[in-house]
Amino acid sequence: MPQPVITASQLTKTYGDFTAVDAIDFEVAPGESFGLLGPTGAGKSTTMRMVGAVSTRTSGDLSILGLDPNAHGPDIRSQLGVVPQQDNLDQELRVRDNLLVYGRYFGLPRSVVAERADALLEFAQLADRRKSKVDDLSGGMKRRLTIARALINEPRILLLDEPTTGLDPQARHILWDRLFRLKEQGTTLVLTTHYMDEAEQLCDRLVVVDKGRIMAEGSPASLIREYSSKEVLEVRFGSDKNAEIAESIRDIGERHEVLPDRILIYTGNGEAELEQITQRGLQPITSLVRRSSLEDVFLRLTGRSLIE
């Protein structure tokens, strides 16, 4: 295996008494697509800022491209592309100008920046909006422009913090498509998300984080295999009856999660378990058999839902 481009060991960040990131270890290989999955406030963004060489760690070790960000912040950042959670495009500049000024920050000659800006506007499907004001772009377009901006220095590593939060489904799919192309070109991607489908789509490997700690690590498929069953049967009996009925079907399936509005039954065969329930004379208001997802993994690991 090639040497990792990011190595974190016992990486910790505290703010006063609050520990945002609690002694985490992870490595990212070149060309890998690595995800941090967890709910809001899990410490994902803080981790990303440390990896982005803008936030000084409290303790532990961190190496990006073989360099310590404490000593080599600007050097490391010259090789990164960063897509922050909150868009920070310059609204006083037009679309293309945002790319031009940003490219200059890396010391690139104006002619090179201009050439790349045009190519990236094509890539981000914004070529016809090059002269638009940033404010006039939709949320999805702003995100794509931010990604284009992050690519102006042809980064070794692209950091994406919640890249599709707040976007409508169509805009998300366009964005995923673009990110997938980058991945195919060999760009190392590190992304945080609280969307399990996003993690499943984009990540080769991910860590599940909660309260600043890593709860599990693996590929989406292996995490599901390890922490969940093949299928999940979801039944609803009405919020007043759920808990009571859950008690009476305790023996059905491998494991249960009783949520306020529904019961999740983890099993290898959802349809068979549903039949058992109806044979006992119980009629759920709704029932659904689906494949296990990372949401189930998270629920298993933390006892909480990802999106609350």
Place this chain on the structure above:
Amino acid sequence: MTVQTIREDSARAIAGGVAPRRWGSWYIAEHRIRAMKGYAGDAIFQSFGNPLIYLFALGVGLASLVPQGVGGVTYLQFVAPALMATAAMTVAANETSYPVLMGFKWNPIFFGMNASPITGAQIVNGMMIQIALRAVVTVAIYFGVIVLFGGVPSATGWLAIGAATLTGMAIGVVISSYTSTITEDRGQMAMLQRFGITPLFLFSGTFFPLEQLPIYLQPIGWISPLWHGTELGRVATYGLEEPIWLTVTHVGYLTTLFLVGLWATRKHFTRRLNK
């Protein structure tokens, strides 16, 4: 993709950091100057419009009440260096108040800049380069108009452009050292204008010599960078007679204020960006 060893990656990163480390401040200045296109019309109008209005009102209107002039020169000649310093102060105060708040909060471009190899200190330097440029152009236009009105008898008058710009920058960095610490907008900008800029404008020997004020109000002038800058301008434009140590004090005070304000602003930016 070519397979790179981590050693090659490190070498590439260190090479990639060289130009931004050296020129980063200028890249930011370039950005800010480009952003001025958005408000170029307003800026130009202000640069030409304000001097004309003030010179007609004060140099022509108010001056008619003071036919004997002040300290041996016409009222216009007396007030002109003060107007130049005030113009520089206004530009610098505008650029270091809301834009700083905005860059951290409403349109957090400083975080975007810092995600590239650019450091917090370079962001501050770059902003100051652009502000100084805008101030110097504004003051130079002012100076030109004043010359046309006959407000500059001395040949060394152009030095007042430097004095005014230094005054503006000294005040600007003091303001930015404060605005860079503001996290919630609770009307501090209006307070700054009302209790900072306006009193400076009125009590800094701008419209009348500081000695006209009762002695207990004169210290406002002594600590006011605008007073030091205005007096310095007067030395340049009409050879105001004052002891040499006082002239040196004006330059020293403004320079010190600028350096301390710049240092504090850079420190606050760096700290705030490193969350």
